[in-house]
Amino acid sequence: MARNKNPEETVNKILDVASRLFMEKGYEYTSIQEIIDQLGGLSKGAIYHHFKSKEDILVAVTDRITGESNRMLAKIRDRKDLNGKEKLKTIFKESVLRLELNEVFATAPNLHNNSKLLCSILYDTLEDVAPNYILPIIKQGITDGSIQTDYPEALAELIIFVANVWMNPMIFDNTAAENYNKFIVFQQMMRGFGLDIVDEEILNRLQELTSIYQSKK
Amino acid sequence: MARNKNPEETVNKILDVASRLFMEKGYEYTSIQEIIDQLGGLSKGAIYHHFKSKEDILVAVTDRITGESNRMLAKIRDRKDLNGKEKLKTIFKESVLRLELNEVFATAPNLHNNSKLLCSILYDTLEDVAPNYILPIIKQGITDGSIQTDYPEALAELIIFVANVWMNPMIFDNTAAENYNKFIVFQQMMRGFGLDIVDEEILNRLQELTSIYQSKK
DNA sequence: ATTTTAAATACCGCATGACGGTATGTATAA
DNA sequence: TTATACATACCGTCATGCGGTATTTAAAAT
Numbered sequence: 001m002a003r004n005k006n007p008e009e010t011v012n013k014i015l016d017v018a019s020r021l022f023m024e025k026g027y028e029y030t031s032i033q034e035i036i037d038q039l040g041g042l043s044k045g046a047i048y049h050h051f052k053s054k055e056d057i058l059v060a061v062t063d064r065i066t067g068e069s070n071r072m073l074a075k076i077r078d079r080k081d082l083n084g085k086e087k088l089k090t091i092f093k094e095s096v097l098r099l100e101l102n103e104v105f106a107t108a109p110n111l112h113n114n115s116k117l118l119c120s121i122l123y124d125t126l127e128d129v130a131p132n133y134i135l136p137i138i139k140q141g142i143t144d145g146s147i148q149t150d151y152p153e154a155l156a157e158l159i160i161f162v163a164n165v166w167m168n169p170m171i172f173d174n175t176a177a178e179n180y181n182k183f184i185v186f187q188q189m190m191r192g193f194g195l196d197i198v199d200e201e202i203l204n205r206l207q208e209l210t211s212i213y214q215s216k217k
Numbered sequence: 218m219a220r221n222k223n224p225e226e227t228v229n230k231i232l233d234v235a236s237r238l239f240m241e242k243g244y245e246y247t248s249i250q251e252i253i254d255q256l257g258g259l260s261k262g263a264i265y266h267h268f269k270s271k272e273d274i275l276v277a278v279t280d281r282i283t284g285e286s287n288r289m290l291a292k293i294r295d296r297k298d299l300n301g302k303e304k305l306k307t308i309f310k311e312s313v314l315r316l317e318l319n320e321v322f323a324t325a326p327n328l329h330n331n332s333k334l335l336c337s338i339l340y341d342t343l344e345d346v347a348p349n350y351i352l353p354i355i356k357q358g359i360t361d362g363s364i365q366t367d368y369p370e371a372l373a374e375l376i377i378f379v380a381n382v383w384m385n386p387m388i389f390d391n392t393a394a395e396n397y398n399k400f401i402v403f404q405q406m407m408r409g410f411g412l413d414i415v416d417e418e419i420l421n422r423l424q425e426l427t428s429i430y431q432s433k434k
Numbered sequence: 435a436t437t438t439t440a441a442a443t444a445c446c447g448c449a450t451g452a453c454g455g456t457a458t459g460t461a462t463a464a
Numbered sequence: 465t466t467a468t469a470c471a472t473a474c475c476g477t478c479a480t481g482c483g484g485t486a487t488t489t490a491a492a493a494t
Contacts, residue, residue, distance in 0.1 A: 004469070004470085007468080007469065007470095010469080010470090028245075031452080031453060031454085032453075032454065032455085033452085033453075033454095042470080042471095043470065043471050043472075044454095044455085044471085044472085045456095045458095045469085045470055045471050045472075046469070046470050046471075048454095048455070048456080049468085049469060049470065050469090053454080053455080054453095054454065054455090112340065115332040115333050115335070115336035116332050118332070118336055118339075119332035119335060119336070122335075123329070126389060149402075150401075151398040151401060151402050153395065153398065154395070154398040154399045154401070154402040155402055157383070157399070158379065158383065158399075158402055158403075158406065161379075161383050162375065162378075162379065166374070166375065166378050172343060178370065178371070181368040181370065181371040182371045182374070182375075184367075184368060184371070185366075185368050185371040185372055185375055186375075188409070188410065189375065189406060189409060189410070191409070192405070192406060192408070192409015192410065193405065193406070193409065221444070221445090224443080224444065227444080227445090248477080248478060248479085249478075249479065249480085250477090250478075250479095259445080259446095260445060260446045260447060261446080261447070261448095261479090261480085262444090262445055262446050262447065262481095262482090263444070263445050263446075265479090265480070265481080266443085266444060266445065267444090270479080270480080271478095271479065271480090
């Protein structure tokens with residue numbers, strides 16, 4: 001294949017294919033050769049020119065998945081018109097509303113047999129999302145009086161861990177009814193921390209989405 | 218090597234070595250050959266006689282890890298002298314007390330780069346421990362009046378998920394202080410559900426253990 | 435009760451093919 | 465003319481398959 005004037009296009013094409021295959025078949029059950037085959041006229045040398053290893057591709061894939069979400073989180077985190085609690089509420093609303101627009105959601109991956117990808121998401125949630133997005137919001141909430149806790153770091157972790165992992169329909173595929181119960185228990189948990197941020201509207205939207213997701217599989 | 222009259226011994230020897238290597242180096246970075254080498258005079262064929270694949274060994278390893286814990290859970294679950302809430306409290310106390318006796322704890326594995334093993338534990342927690350051990354206890358608690366919830370399944374999952382995964386020092390290695398904060402937030406979460414089952418004694422013991430674990434690494 | 439025989443099981447160790455990764459060559463853009 | 469974007473050929477490692485052997489078990493035959 002002729003050399004591409006925009007190497008970024010090639011990189012994106014590789015990530016597109018790798019992304020889809022990692023989702024469908026799982027990282028460890030996807031070979032470099034399969035990626036090459038589905039790339040159409042690109043060679044192994046091309047891939048190893050742009051990525052230093054297979055794992056490096058996975059990192060890039062997860063970065064692309066979390067990237068868009070993180071930009072949304074940053075935008076809400078940096079708003080000046082909301083107090084801490086309101087920001088948390090906004091985040092959950094936005095997250096739910098944006099789910100069905102998400103490319104990841106569309107491919108409906110099942111992460112059950114995809115330990116590498118799951119762990120990437122899991123550790124990203126606790127080592128990046130919690131300290132860099134949720135924690136600042138909780139600290140603001142403590143300052144502005146909308147959130148009460150003596151342990152902002154642990155609380156940030158717990159909330160986002162439960163929301164991003166336990167309630168993630170891509171990680172644990174329950175029935176729509178089971179998931180709805182999870183959401184309500186999550187709502188109760190948040191209320192226990194004085195955070196009444198999950199309202200009826202979000203719950204209903206979540207339930208709809210779970211049904212859509214289930215039907216796509 | 219001479220044929221062993223008790224094949225179970227051989228199987229156990231394989232699991233011993235595999236277990237240690239999977240913990241120390243991670244599943245994917247442990248080769249079958251390494252297991253053979255450390256086995257002393259056993260061959261590749263022997264392993265594939267007892268296990269149908271490398272992954273099959275991992276399953277057996279995780280079963281052995283969770284087995285002892287599950288027997289403890291079953292024993293408490295089936296007691297007749299405790300109500301639901303008391304059983305939950307007993308479980309947490311026992312889990313904490315038994316931690317340092319645990320062989321797994323002694324080898325001090327870091328599951329950060331061991332996605333396969335981590336996922337095994339994670340799904341075992343939600344698909345086996347939650348429905349078969351915690352859920353019956355919560356249901357009993359509803360009946361005997363010691364626990365109030367309309368969503369026993371989801372609550373069982375949430376509790377054990379947070380306790381076994383988020384608070385697991387083998388999965389997320391925080392400082393002793395960070396972990397102590399996690400435990401307190403967990404205590405608050407449980408109180409939010411009307412479950413005051415984590416007392417000072419357990420908290421202090423947990424903190425000690427975290428220090429011991431950290432020093433072993 | 436002892437021996438014979440048949441079958442199942444434990445184990446060996448080499449062959450194989452797949453896979454991740456590398457070294458080197460080549461053409462094109464800058 | 466140099467750096468970059470690829471192609472091609474090749475390497476080492478690894479999980480796994482498989483043909484074969486030794487040993488145990490159990491039942492049949494003596």
